Amino acid sequence: xxxxxxFCEEDVxxxxxxxxxxxxxxxxxxxxxxxxxGINRASLYDTYGGKEELFDAAFKHxxxxxxxxxxxxxQSESSIKAGFKRLFSTAIQEAVTDQCRKGCFVVNTTTELxxxxxxxxxxxxxxxxxxxxxxxxxxxxxxxxxxxxxxxxAQEIGLMLFTLYNGIxxxxxxDTDTKKLQKVVDSGLSxxx
Amino acid sequence: xxxxxxFCEEDVxxxxxxxxxxxxxxxxxxxxxxxxxGINRASLYDTYGGKEELFDAAFKHxxxxxxxxxxxxxQSESSIKAGFKRLFSTAIQEAVTDQCRKGCFVVNTTTELxxxxxxxxxxxxxxxxxxxxxxxxxxxxxxxxxxxxxxxxAQEIGLMLFTLYNGIxxxxxxDTDTKKLQKVVDSGLSxxx
DNA sequence: TTTTATTTGGAACAATCATTCCAATATAGA
DNA sequence: TCTATATTGGAATGATTGTTCCAAATAAAA
Numbered sequence: 001x002x003x004x005x006x007f008c009e010e011d012v013x014x015x016x017x018x019x020x021x022x023x024x025x026x027x028x029x030x031x032x033x034x035x036x037x038g039i040n041r042a043s044l045y046d047t048y049g050g051k052e053e054l055f056d057a058a059f060k061h062x063x064x065x066x067x068x069x070x071x072x073x074x075q076s077e078s079s080i081k082a083g084f085k086r087l088f089s090t091a092i093q094e095a096v097t098d099q100c101r102k103g104c105f106v107v108n109t110t111t112e113l114x115x116x117x118x119x120x121x122x123x124x125x126x127x128x129x130x131x132x133x134x135x136x137x138x139x140x141x142x143x144x145x146x147x148x149x150x151x152x153x154a155q156e157i158g159l160m161l162f163t164l165y166n167g168i169x170x171x172x173x174x175d176t177d178t179k180k181l182q183k184v185v186d187s188g189l190s191x192x193x
Numbered sequence: 194x195x196x197x198x199x200f201c202e203e204d205v206x207x208x209x210x211x212x213x214x215x216x217x218x219x220x221x222x223x224x225x226x227x228x229x230x231g232i233n234r235a236s237l238y239d240t241y242g243g244k245e246e247l248f249d250a251a252f253k254h255x256x257x258x259x260x261x262x263x264x265x266x267x268q269s270e271s272s273i274k275a276g277f278k279r280l281f282s283t284a285i286q287e288a289v290t291d292q293c294r295k296g297c298f299v300v301n302t303t304t305e306l307x308x309x310x311x312x313x314x315x316x317x318x319x320x321x322x323x324x325x326x327x328x329x330x331x332x333x334x335x336x337x338x339x340x341x342x343x344x345x346x347a348q349e350i351g352l353m354l355f356t357l358y359n360g361i362x363x364x365x366x367x368d369t370d371t372k373k374l375q376k377v378v379d380s381g382l383s384x385x386x
Numbered sequence: 387t388t389t390t391a392t393t394t395g396g397a398a399c400a401a402t403c404a405t406t407c408c409a410a411t412a413t414a415g416a
Numbered sequence: 417t418c419t420a421t422a423t424t425g426g427a428a429t430g431a432t433t434g435t436t437c438c439a440a441a442t443a444a445a446a
Contacts, residue, residue: 024305026219030434040394042437051434101308107363111304112217114366115294124367153380159373160357160380167360170300173307174317180352187346187353187384223404233424235407244404 009047012037016058021105024112025055056119062105063127070134080142081192084161088185091165095172095181104169135162139192148192157191164188202240205230209251214298217305218248249312255298256320263327273335274385277354281378284358288365288374297362328355332385341385350384357381 015037019028030051034041048054070087077083095103102108106127113120136158142148164184172181208230212221223244227234241247263280270276288296295301299320306313329351335341357377365374 024219026217027305029432031432041435042395043393045435046392103304103307108304110363110366111296111301112220114296121367128364128367153376156376156380160377163360163364163377164353164357164381165360166363167356167358170303170359170363171321171356173303174314174321183346183349184353184356187349188357190384191380222402224402234405235425236423238405239422 012039012047013058013061016054017062017105018102020055020058021062021108022100022102024108025051026112056123059105059109059123063123066106067127067130067134070131074134074138080138080147081189083138084189084192085185088165088168088189089182091168092172092178092181092185095169096176096178101173103173104166107166107169132159132162135159142192152192160191161188205232205240206251206254209247210255210298211295213248213251214255214301215293215295217301218244219305249316252298252302252316256316259299260320260323260327263324267327267331273331273340274382276331277382277385278378281358281361281382282375284361285365285371285374285378288362289369289371294366296366297359300359300362325352325355328352335385345385353384354381 016033019032019036023032030041030044033051033054034044037044039047044054048057073086073090074083077086091104095101106124109120110124114124115121136154139148139152139158139161140154143150143152143154168181168184171184175181209226212225212229216225223234223237226244226247227237230237232240237247241250266279266283267276270279284297288294299317302313303317307317308314329347332341332345332351332354333347336343336345336347361374361377364377368374
């Protein structure tokens with residue numbers, strides 16, 4: 001009768017996420033996954049269907065935790081500028097620290113799989129819209145409470161900072177010079193003044 | 194005795210570049226290349242050695258034409274701001290026009306193959322340094338001739354605009370809304386004032 | 387314990403991968 | 417012409433791809 005999975009699906013997704021994140025969809029083989037997930041090949045197909053579905057699940061896991069974390073940051077920081085500073089400095093620290101140089105899973109997937117199947121395309125469009133909305137709404141809040149000059153265009157600045165964020169995830173894969181990356185952030189955030 | 198290639202190597206490189214650019218290294222098969230380059234499989238191996246060497250050659254072809262084009266733009270435009278505007282608006286137009294949504298070959302390669310073999314890593318580091326130098330020197334020129342306020346930090350702005358440029362190449366693969374992309378550019382270029 | 391559901395290891399599959407080889411053909415210079 | 421080099425089509429290589437299947441083992445529910 002009703003039964004419970006004997007392996008921890010969260011752990012499997014986490015490890016699958018790491019693999020796809022580091023090597024990309026095409027360069028990650030099912031053999032890689034079977035070797036590292038700690039789950040049998042048959043169970044893997046039984047649970048997820050196939051490589052593409054497993055990728056979708058792992059990618060979704062990444063996006064949800066990334067968005068959740070960002071919402072936390074934007075909600076918990078005392079000022080709008082502090083929120084953005086923490087967002088960017090975390091990205092820099094992640095890039096400098098991570099030995100694998102994985103970068104951002106969303107950016108990697110965008111450049112590898114777009115344009116691909118419609119499902120991935122739609123997912124990325126929706127995710128981008130959600131992220132932009134978070135950025136813009138957050139800036140709007142800063143304008144309303146007087147932290148950011150009222151004449152500023154929240155959408156314009158929000159879109160720019162989101163784009164810059166994506167750029168940082170790219171360039172920091174090649175060059176992890178913290179000082180240079182910090183200059184990029186300083187210059188970018190100057191639009192908030 | 195000395196002999197001349199019977200196929201045009203420039204055309205072959207161009208077509209190989211298009212394929213690798215669009216689909217990436219791993220997703221492009223030798224069969225794809227043989228089918229589209231108009232050159233025989235044996236000749237291909239005879240001339241380049243293998244898939245990786247062919248990729249290197251095609252990637253080099255891209256970088257050289259891209260850098261050459263950028264140098265032209267920066268040299269020919271009347272003002273520094275006009276130079277950057279043309280750089281960015283060309284990127285936007287390319288993103289909006291291209292049905293394949295190829296994006297930027299350098300960005301795609303960075304996210305797909307870093308960290309990979311040392312050769313690619315070194316190539317990307319050198320290319321980034323070269324591009325940043327072009328950006329920074331160009332801004333420095335604007336400061337010296339009075340177009341850009343003297344108190345501005347050329348390196349800081351140059352690094353930021355280069356990073357933003359990379360970001361645009363990413364986000365424009367997902368969303369080709371010209372107005373939004375133009376806002377990103379406007380906001381980014383505001384640091385020159 | 388018996389029953390039912392889940393996981394396992396491993397074999398097997400057909401397809402595709404990058405690469406090599408070769409005999410035949412074509413093209414150039416002598 | 418003759419000779420040397422290039423290019424061709426196609427077969428063959430061995431490795432790896434994603435996927436399916438199955439009998440044995442394991443674990444939970446009855």
